[in-house]
Amino acid sequence: MSEDSCTEPGPFLDRRQANHVPLSPVDFLKRAARVYPNKIAVVYNEQRMTYAELYRRCRRLASALRQSGVAKGDTVAVMAPNIPALLETHYGVPMAGGVLNALNTRLDAGAIAFCLKHGEAKILIADRDYAGVVRGAIIQLEQPPRVIDIVDCAGHGAHTASMAIGETDYEAFLGLGDPDFRWELPDDEWQSIALNYTSGTTGDPKGVLYHHRGAYLNAVGNSLAFGLTQRSVYLWTVPMFHCNGWTFTWAVTLMGGTHVCLRQIDPKRIFELIGAERVTHFCAAPIVLNMLIHAASKPAEKFGHRI
Numbered sequence: 001m002s003e004d005s006c007t008e009p010g011p012f013l014d015r016r017q018a019n020h021v022p023l024s025p026v027d028f029l030k031r032a033a034r035v036y037p038n039k040i041a042v043v044y045n046e047q048r049m050t051y052a053e054l055y056r057r058c059r060r061l062a063s064a065l066r067q068s069g070v071a072k073g074d075t076v077a078v079m080a081p082n083i084p085a086l087l088e089t090h091y092g093v094p095m096a097g098g099v100l101n102a103l104n105t106r107l108d109a110g111a112i113a114f115c116l117k118h119g120e121a122k123i124l125i126a127d128r129d130y131a132g133v134v135r136g137a138i139i140q141l142e143q144p145p146r147v148i149d150i151v152d153c154a155g156h157g158a159h160t161a162s163m164a165i166g167e168t169d170y171e172a173f174l175g176l177g178d179p180d181f182r183w184e185l186p187d188d189e190w191q192s193i194a195l196n197y198t199s200g201t202t203g204d205p206k207g208v209l210y211h212h213r214g215a216y217l218n219a220v221g222n223s224l225a226f227g228l229t230q231r232s233v234y235l236w237t238v239p240m241f242h243c244n245g246w247t248f249t250w251a252v253t254l255m256g257g258t259h260v261c262l263r264q265i266d267p268k269r270i271f272e273l274i275g276a277e278r279v280t281h282f283c284a285a286p287i288v289l290n291m292l293i294h295a296a297s298k299p300a301e302k303f304g305h306r307i
Contacts, residue, residue, distance in 0.1 A: 022189035024212040025219050025250035029055055029091050036230065036256040042084050043277055044261040045154060049084065051256070054091075060177030061092030067176060068146065070122055072097035075195060077121035077145065079103040079112070079130050081263045082236040082245075085150050085170055089125060090240070090249040094193045094212070095183035098122075101195040102241040107205075109136030114204050115197050121145040125170060127152065128159040135165060148173050154263055189213040194244050210244065219250035226281060232257035235273055235282035237265065246283060257281075267295035278305050 032041065033055035042049040049057075070076060076093045078100065080086040086102065093100040101119045103112060112133060116124065126134045127150040138144035147166030151159045186193075190211045197205035226248075228234070234252045236259060238245055252259055260277050262269065265288055273279060284292075 022185045022187070022212065023216040024094065024185050024189060024193070025216045025247070025254070026091055026094050026183075026193075026212075027185065027216075028219070028250055028254040029058060032253050032256045039230075039256060040258050041253070042087065042259045042261065044084050044263075047084070051253075054088070056179040057174060058088050058091040058095060059181040059183065060174045060179050061088055062095035062183050063177035063179075063181035064173050065093065065096040065098060065123065065177075066181075068123060070096050070098045073099060073192070075099045075101050075119045075121045076123045076125065077101040077103055077116055077119065078125045078241075079105055079134060080125070080127040080150055081105060081129070082240050082261050083127070083150070083152060083263055084261055085125070085127075086240045087249060087259055087261065090194075090244065094186075095181070097186070099192045099195050099209075100244075101197075102244060104197065104199050104241050105130060105239070107133075107199060109133050109140070111199070111205055112137040113140040115207075116145060117141055118204075118207060119195050119197075123148060124166075125150060126165055127155060128163040128165065129155045131163045131165050138165075152263075186212050189216075196241075196243060215244070215247055215250060219247045219254055222247055222251040223255050226251070228252060228255040228257055228281065230256040231280070233260060233277055233280045234258065235260045235270065235277075235279040236262050237270065237288055238283040238285070248283065265291065267291050268297050271295070271297070271299050274307060275299060275303060279307060280305070281307070 032051045037052035038050050040048050041051040041054045076098045078086055078089045089100055122145055124145040125148045149164055149166045149169045151169045190213060192209045193212045193215050194210040196208050234257055240249055260273055
């Protein structure tokens with residue numbers, strides 16, 4: 001072989017199973033369930049969920065969505081606060097091949113109707129706290145999506161049956177799914193994983209798509225920049241609907257950290273959770289930080305750990 005031939009480009013290498021795996025943040029959960037099966041993945045009020053349990057629930061969701069006709073590229077919309085169900089959809093929806101559209105819970109019925117129509121949502125998973133807005137949105141649509149209720153006793157009015165929107169609730173829907181559902185990584189890492197809409201504009205919301213590769217890389221970058229480890233405890237103060245929680249929905253799972261869910265912004269509750277769960281990380285807009293600084297009730301002593 002001549003010296004010059006060493007610098008010449010070689011033949012193109014095809015992407016094969018031996019040398020290529022599509023990048024997808026969904027794979028983070030599979031790894032976490034394998035490496036940290038008994039570690040607490042999610043905390044919500046009195047609820048504790050391990051990574052093994054979270055993985056099974058997400059596979060159930062993916063299976064149930066497939067049985068409901070969700071196919072590759074179909075949109076599944078979710079309107080919910082920062083509760084475990086919204087976190088689960090960040091994995092279950094793409095496991096089914098769908099595209100997750102986490103809706104801004106502060107939009108009115110007209111804007112929600114636009115997002116559902118423009119995004120061609122096939123299914124809408126909605127927390128009953130937003131029953132009025134959801135009803136106002138779906139009556140504006142000629143072909144409304146199938147609605148699945150999230151019932152949460154911590155919600156407004158304890159989410160009684162009179163607040164029902166859809167014909168079934170989220171837990172019953174999960175019960176239809178297979179906890180051992182065999183999902184596959186996307187055949188193309190540039191396949192869409194999430195659809196997000198802008199708000200606060202003078203016209204209609206604008207849709208923006210994430211692909212699996214981009215979501216994966218952004219989550220990896222965030223975990224490095226934020227210093228996440230398997231000992232991290234992340235408090236969900238930033239809405240998961242906002243840029244998919246700045247992709248920390250996936251980044252925390254990548255490192256095997258713990259997600260602490262927070263249904264609504266309440267300074268007193270935030271301080272309680274930081275102390276009780278030993279929260280190490282959280283993100284927040286300036287207005288939330290100002291709420292904490294000027295909160296009427298603050299801890300009497302400093303926390304004994306670094307935040």
